[in-house]
Amino acid sequence: MFKKxxxxxxxxxxxxxxxxxxxxxxxxxxxxxxxxxxGKVVIETLPKIAxxxxxxxxxxxxxxxxxxxxxxxxxxxFMAQTGDPDGVGTGGSGQNLKAEFSDYEYKYGTVGxxxxxxxxxxxxxxxxCFDGCSHLTGQYTVWGQVISGMEAVEKLSIGEPPRNPxxxxxxxxxxx
Numbered sequence: 524m525f526k527k528x529x530x531x532x533x534x535x536x537x538x539x540x541x542x543x544x545x546x547x548x549x550x551x552x553x554x555x556x557x558x559x560x561x562g563k564v565v566i567e568t569l570p571k572i573a574x575x576x577x578x579x580x581x582x583x584x585x586x587x588x589x590x591x592x593x594x595x596x597x598x599x600x601f602m603a604q605t606g607d608p609d610g611v612g613t614g615g616s617g618q619n620l621k622a623e624f625s626d627y628e629y630k631y632g633t634v635g636x637x638x639x640x641x642x643x644x645x646x647x648x649x650x651x652c653f654d655g656c657s658h659l660t661g662q663y664t665v666w667g668q669v670i671s672g673m674e675a676v677e678k679l680s681i682g683e684p685p686r687n688p689x690x691x692x693x694x695x696x697x698x699x
Contacts, residue, residue, distance in 0.1 A: 552697040555584055555667070559594075560689040562675030564651075565698055566634055566667040573623040576636055576645065576666040581696060583616060583647055589694035595684045601655045603679050604637055605691060606648035610684065615646030623664045629656035632669035632676075651676050 557564040570577040583589060588608070595612050596604035607614040622642040629635065633652045636645035645664055652659075653676075669676065679689045 554670075554698045555580070555694065555696060556699045557589075557672075557694045558692045559675050559679070560692060561678040562672060564672030564675050565670050567670045568667045569627070569665060572625045572627050573636075573664050573666040575620055576623055576664050579618065579620055580649070580666060584694050584696055587694075588616060588647065589691050591690060591692070593684070593688040593690045594679050595688060596650075597679045597681050597685055597689075598683070599681050600653050602650040602652045603676055604648060604650040606637065606646075608647075610688070612648070612684075615648060618646060619643060620645045620664075623666075624661050625665055626661060627665040629659045629663075629665065630654075632673050633665055634667035634669065635659060636664040636666060638663065653677070 553568050553570065555566045555568060557566070568577045568580070589606065592605055592608060593610045594603050594605045595607055595610050596602075604612070608616075620636070620643065622638070622645065624642070627633070629652050631652060631654055633656060635650055635652065635656070637648035637650055638644040649666070651669060651673075679685075680687055682688070
């Protein structure tokens, strides 16, 4: 009896020890890495604040939508905007999103969804804040926060559009 009990316990331990673990896929990553012409920027997405925006941005990233797109509007001390495939600030992916406003305070490195006068017009364009964005809190959907690489964002060419615009060379899910 004692011998059978030990064998059963060892069998349970072996099964437990070899139980496969669930591996996180790139799609489940909460990070997006942008390789810009000025360096790498890593954004932590905020799905608890803006689940639909984060899901859509990740879809666009996965499809390679953002690769090669320029920063078409960079205002010193305010923000850097990108995400328009036409490079002029009026284009997008063709899928508007319902606003997901929150009280997450816009601060240095906050990533928000660009939109027109209509609150529900966010599409693919987004902006990364420098310092002068606090007045946008509650009026533009926040979907991310830069966790590294703001020095690259600070180096982007200034202008609306810049004379020689910088671009997103590649955009990938995960910290790469």
